[in-house]
Every structure is written in structure tokens, then in C-alpha cells.
Amino acid sequence: MNRIIAIIIFSFPFYAYSQNVSEDGKMQRDYYVQTLVRIAHPVLDALSKNELKKRMPLEAKYPDTRKDFMHLEAFGRLLAGMAPWLELGIDDTEEGKLRKKYIELSVICIRNATDPKAPDFMNFNVGKQPLVDAAFLAQALLRAPNQLWGNLDSKTKNNVLNALKSSRVISPGYNNWLLFSAIIEAALQKYDNSGDKMRMDYAVRQMLLWYKGDGAYGDGPDFHWDYYNSFVIQPMFLEILQVLKANGLDPENNYDLALDRASRYAAVQERLISPEGTYPLLGRSITYRFGAFQLLSKIALMKALPPKLTPQQVRFALYTVIKKQIEAPGTFDDQGWLRIGFYGSQPELAENYICTGSLYLCSQAFLVLGLPASDAFWTDENVDWTSRMVYKGKSAFIDKSIKK
Template identity: 30%
Template sequence: MAPFSFSATPHFNTAPFSSNPLATRKDVQNFLKALLDPLAAHTSPGGALIHLGYTGTHFDERAALLEGYARPLWGLASLLAGGGSYDGMHRWTEGLKNGTNPSKEGDEFWGWMRDKDQRMVECSPIGFSLAVAPQMMWDGLNEEERQKVGEWLNVMNSKEMPNTNWLWFRVFANLGLSKVGSPFFNPERMKADMDHLDTFYIGDGWSRDGPEGVVQLDYYSSSFAIQVAQLIYSKLAQDQDPDRCEEYRNRARKFAHDFVCYFDEEGRAIPFGRSMTYRFAMSAFWAALAFADVSLPSPLTWSVIRGLLLRNLRFWAHQPGAYNPDGTFTIGYSYPNFNLTENYNSAGSTYWAFKAFLCLAVPQSHPFWSEEEGEEYPVVLRNRVKVLNKPLHIASNLGGHTLILSSGQQCSYPVKQSAAKYGKFAYSSAFGYSVPTGNLTLEEESADNMIAVSNDGGETWKCRIKTREARFETVEGTTWLRSMWYPWPGVEIETWLLPPHPESPNWHVRVHRIKNTTFHTISSAEGGFAIHGQGLDGRALEVLVVEELGGSNKFGNLEKDGEALSVSPAGASGVIDLNPEAAVAQRDGKAIRTDANSNLIVPRAVLPTLRYDQSAEEVWYATGVFAVPVRDGESGSRDEWEEGWKSRRPTVPEAILKLMRG
């Protein structure tokens, strides 16, 4: 699939890896090597430190340089484990010797680990490499060097670690030491960590990542950490811990039924939660299934799993903004964007993406590689709505639009832009999500798929970060999410989220009841999906009347009472007041040009929005949210959105109308 160009892009602004078809095992090996090669110019003389940019993190610079060294090992070790080779392997061999040698302090030494030290994270790929690629990481070391590696890794056995997925990093350090026969392997510490990690399991294949009672089930619970770690362990520890390994494979089979809902037919995964700069690590779970040789649950087959992974890699290979001119990763998502990053994202952090290269440890004879890549997307998984009970999501790919409705997730500790990453009503693989650049204007707030509220006349805005009382309800065959938000004392916002319906597949419905017992007027602004905000000429969309809007080359914004619609080469996005008889609020429709670099996928976005100033004690809003993304690189046209926008509008279920009528 050729990538869609959102604007008049210069011909030289192309992704450096787009010529690779990424169809075979050899193609994926070449992709990995092409990503490893540029790191040579940024590597220290002793190989232990890779410096990729001048950025700040909450941890020290030496740990950031260790990230640059360690994280590419996920890919390099997998390549070697699968029988591949890489001419630059010696850089990492030397780096391990020098990074763990305290006599190199001030030069190449990584430094000793303290409690909750970022260095602990990087022990995970190092331990994995010891286990699967000892020819690079161990066999060439002399006894003194092996002693120093063991001593350095062993430090974490006596240090405090966060009570999260981080415990897996110590497990992997010990697993690696055990595989190479190091006397520093601590079996008691590893078993205690494993037993505790198993208490995170909450059913249906899902494990929480954080305190009990807090719903934070993002990619760390799947491809970034927990699921992948369990699958790698199930392969490497089968002889020592067979019962636990089988349990992990069982969890993965259950989890796969839910996780497939986060991917679309074009290979994109739905951006949700933190660490989006890890990019194609989103698809590492599919690679880990192959690495662990899990027997797959129907309707998934190895050809389907291969397609899910390779389409995701192809998508990322075609994103020019994901790479610097020399082929190293930028910090961001589809383009360089520090606004979305967390305070633990260094320039080397991005190479967590290399977990997706676990598939290279799988031999060519494995059906993952030997079977032909499967259909675009399993037929049985298309055009459906599925309730995902544990993450409090409702997934839908009706109408060519893959999304999740969400209520109840939140981060248990401070994370930059946490409200945007966990608190939105909907998240989309096609449109991504936006993060605020500030909170003084709606342009700064970039409140896509949120309801922003203000109690100071619009001087500052607030979006939900802590959702309360979130639950599913099923009435007359329809399941929706219902939840509460309390932005200020005396203000309550209750929300119902209803998924798309076959009769209106491009829409989902939101209903809000806002109670205000304060003396303040509550201003609200509810956004739909943020969409690329330029026409084919690269200029900002203009406001047009409905008769002008349409045609293969006519794009623009529609603004009127109760409606806002934006049509661009990326598709169409809109919001309407459904205005049932019980709804008292009639809102103004506006297309807001959000601040540049707020959306993950496009740097210049426009956001259809409904505005209202509430002085009454109670107001109900009923909102239809419309989205039709362009697929397969074709330009948008009136035919692609007009029928859905005008003729297939949704309705509010009678059960909710009764509540609105009182």
C-alpha cells in the first residue's frame, strides 16, 4: 500500500526505508540492518554508549546513553538467534565489556544501579541477548569480563524496583545469567519476582500494570512489556518452569482475541496510552507468539499473524517523519513531536520498537515464515463491534473505521498529557489522538474526542483525567459505556458512549448530563476526531457553505448551529447535535484549527467542535460523532462521506431518552 500524502510534499521528503517491500524474512532482516547501520556514527569508541540527541529526561545522561546501546539489542540478538549475521556486531560485544567495567568510570562505564534506577530497564534486552545470542554477548568474553558482567547485573537483585512491569527486567537479567551459567544467577530472587508478577493477572489474558484497582491496560500490558515478556519466558524457561510457561501461552491465546481489535486492515495500531514513540513495538506481541511457537486460537492462523505484523512494519517504513535524515529514529510518532513524549523518553528510548524483530529469531521453516501472508484481515473479524471487558473498551471496525470507545482508564502516577492519553472518549487508528500544547485556548487544548469545560468564561479549560464509576450496561441488545467525571466540586458530568451500528456505521453516539450546582457558568466544547486540516495545495481548509462542500478536489469546513464538518484529503470528520426532544442544549458548530504539532499523526489538524455556555443547573447533550478516513491512498471525494453524513445518521436509544426526559 502506498502511503497517503496529506499535502503537497516535496519529492525528496520520503521515508528512507520505503523501498523495502517487507514481505519476506530476508526483507525484515534487511530492514533491521538498515536501522542498525546509522547507529555506528553515534557510538562511543568503546561501544558502550550511543548518543542520538541532546534531550532531557528525568534520569541521568549516562543512563540515556545506555538506552541507546541496549535497546537495539532486541533486534540484533533476535537476528543472531535466528541464524543471521551483522557486520557491526562487535560494537555491542565491546560495549558490554566496557559498560560493565568500573575501571572505565568517567569514560564508558554505565554506573552502578541504585534503587528504581533507569539502568534496570536496560538489563532486560541485555539479559535477553545473553540468553538467545551468547555468541555475541558471552562466548568471546574472558573470565574477568564475565565476572564484571555478572557483578553489574547482579546489583539489581538487591535493589528496590517499582511494583510494575519493571520487575520483568530483573527476571530477564537473571534469566540471561542462568542461560550462560553465571554464578551470579539468583534463582530465589527470580522466582519471587515471577510469583509476584503473576498476581498482576486479572483474567481474559490481561495483566494490570500498576496498583490493584487502577485500570491502566495499555500497550505495556501487551506488546511493550508484560505479554511479550511472558511469551519470551515461556520459550526460554520451558524446561525449568513448564507449568508457568504453559499458563503464559494460555493467557496469550485468550489475549489475542482482544488485541487483534486494536489493528486495522492497513496495518496501523490504535494509538492509546503512553510511550507512543515506541512505534512498531505495538506489534511485538504478534512476533512473540511466533517466537514462543504458541498454538493459535481460531480464527487466527500463522498467515494472519504474519500479515498483522508485516503490515504494521510496512506502515512504519513508509512514515518519513519517523526517521532523521541519517535513518535514526526521531522522537515522536508519525513525525518529530516532543509535545507527546514522557519525561523518560530519550533519543535512544525509541529503539524499544525493536521488540517487533523477535520474529527474526524464528526459523524460515516455521509456519510464520513458510506460509504465505494471509488475507488483509480475517473476514470473521471485519465489520464488528466487540466489548473488551478488562480494559473497559468497546472496539469497532464498522464503516472502514477502526476505533475504541474508552472510559475508566487512567495512569496511577504523573504522566505528561495523561488526560489525552487515557481520558478521551474514543481513539482511532486512522486519526490518532491529540495532546494539548496548553490550556488557555481551545486551540491549545486540542480536545479531540473529549468534552473540555471551563468555569472562568473560557480563560482556561479542563478535560477528564480521572473517570469514576465506569461500567458496561446492556439494554435491549445494545452495550454501552457509562461513567462519571467530577471536574470541580459541585459539577458532575455523566457520560454514555454508544458504539457504531450497522445502520450508521460511520458514527458513534455520546450522551452527557452535566449538573452544575455552583454559581459559575460552565462553558463546554466537545470535539470529534481531529483530521488533517489542509487541502491538496497544502493550504488550510476554508469555511464553506454546504453546497460548495464536495467533489473530488473540494475540501473545507462546514460550520452551523448544531453541526460541524471538516472534509480534507484524509477523509471527513464531523459532529452533530442529535437534538432529541428532551435535549435542551443547542450548541454552536465550529471547526477549530488546533495548535500545530498537537496531533500524533498529522502536524496540522482541524477539529470539528460543538460549543455551549451552560447557566442552567442541568443540561443534557446528545452528540453524533462522524468519521470516514480515506483508505489505500485515494483522494477523498463527496461519494466517500456524503451518504453517511446526510442519510445514515444515528439515533439515541429509547432507554437513554427516558433518562433524559426524567
């Protein structure tokens, strides 16, 4: 019976490519929305009923080392990706009604996750890992100030602040983890005026020192060939600087500098997508799947793409990437939970720190859903992304590095 219910809940139409370009954007948005909901529903449904710890499966190479962290991992990462879509709010469209459902579920989930008396109260301060996922929850709150933070009751707001502050006992590593501490402080600064400015300033200064050129940062002093510039570094760096700038704490205007670099990195990401919608299996944490393109999605959401890269190229490319990976057999288990893998179920690709909860970082690819359905991103006709264009024999722009 449970399997039948799961099939009913998580089944939705997979659309074939339409030759009617006036319909492509709408069809693709529908697909983005339904895919995000498919990923999100098991987590939010269980947590809203205080049953996440009871119902969520644990897949990991070393399960005993991850069981205390996976719930905040799944929730924080998922909500950070959903937040811009939720922030559009409620309207009378079918999508608007769907948002209403998931806004309400998310608010209940935040309450349960941060209430010390709730069965699903989460671990914010025991071990090292909670710093990471408290940071993703903070990121979600920064991305949806009205629909997430604004809809919390005063008791839950206080619980959230206490939970975030409790993570301060965890010392970050000398790498991208500095940003986890800093974005928690950025959220505390925005909502409680209590952010630790030294932690934010230290993270900013180190990231500026670790810049390697042409839009890419090191993960610490060293450069790594992986997707961490997109998984964590550049999105969080921008959002920390955004809060600092809004509070008059960015006198050197590092925000604009970081945005220029992020725009360049987004252009590189678009060129990594092959004509078939695949991309290199490169570096660690590859089981985050299309979360690798968080930054490309974020820069499109911000309308900060480089001038020669059109929003429609990004929409079409991301749609193709997501569709290819999400439809791979074995991506979900029988109850709709994500399984470890890059293309389907491939548990051998998991590092020691990867577990079921980690996988929900893939939701970060859906940030573009924060652009309303009426935006040209969705309404204009398809444009082939760069590699697809080139392999059709069409003209494309020469790629150029940046010097700052």
C-alpha cells in the same frame, strides 16, 4: 558530508506490494531485515568504536534528567529485539553475511558497554532507570545464548555478570518493574548459577496475583489501558518462567499457564491492527511505536499462536504496521537516529521519562526474524489479517475469551 554518508548507509529499497504471492514472504523478510539494520546501525556502529556517548543525540522533554541513562536504554532495548535474528548465526547467504557483521559488532558493543575502563562504559546502578535497561540487556543474552553470550571472551563475561549484579542496589517499583529485577536474576541463574531465587519467585507470584482475566495482567494491582502487557510484562514473564522451568524451579507449571494467556493476548493484538495497518493510539509510551506488538511477534516466533490465527496473517500484518510507521517523514534524523514520535516526529507525545534511547524498544517487533527464511512463516503465501479480511467481506472466526 556526514549527511551524504548517512543517506548512503541508511537508504534501502521500500518494496511495493507484490501480486506474486510466492514472492511476498521473501520480500517482506528482506524488508524486516533491512529495517532492523537501519534502526540498529547508528547505535552499534558508534558503540563498537566507543563513540556512543559522543555521537548519540539526546531528544527529551527534560534532557538533564535522561542524559545519564539513554545509552544503556538504546543498547539494551535494541539488542533484545535483534537477539533472535542474531542467534540464527552465520551462513553463506547475503542475510547470513549481514548477520555475521552485526553479531561481531554486537559482541564488541557488549564488551565496551560493560568494561569499566571503556569510554562507553554504561550506567548500571546510579538512579532508578538502569534497572530497566540492564533487564533488556539480560533479555538479549537469554535470547541469544550462542551468538551473544557464547561469543564473549571470559573477561567480558565477567564484566557482564558484574554489571548485572551491580543493578541489585536498585529497588524495583511495585508494578512491572518487579520483572526487570527478576529477568536480570534469570540471566544470572542461566549463566552464573547465581540468580536470586527470591526475587524471581516474588515477581512470579505477584504477576499471578495481578492477572485480570482474558489474557491480560495488571501493571501492579491496577489495570492500565496501554501496551505494557506487550512492551514488558508478558514477554519477560515468559522468559523468567522458562529459565525457572529449565532449572526445575517451576513445580506448579506456571510457564504453561502463562503461555496460554500470552497466546490469547497475541490473538487480541492481531485484531487491534486495522485493515490499513494502523492501531489505537492508546496509553503511555506510545512513542515505542510498533514495539507495541512485541508479544505478537514473540508468540509467532515460539510457534504458539492460537490455532485459528495463521503465521502468515501475523507476518503480513506486522509488515504493514512497521512499513507504515517507519516510512513516515521525520521518523529518523539526518544521521539515522530515531526521533520521538508515533508517526514521524511528534515530540509532544513523549512522557517525562522518554528520550532518544527509549525509542529503540521498537526493535522488539522484529523477534520473528528468529524464524529462519526457510520457515513456513516466510515461505507461505500472504493471508489477510482479521480486520483486513472482514472489511473485504470475507468470513472470519468469532473471537472468544479464555477463562484461565
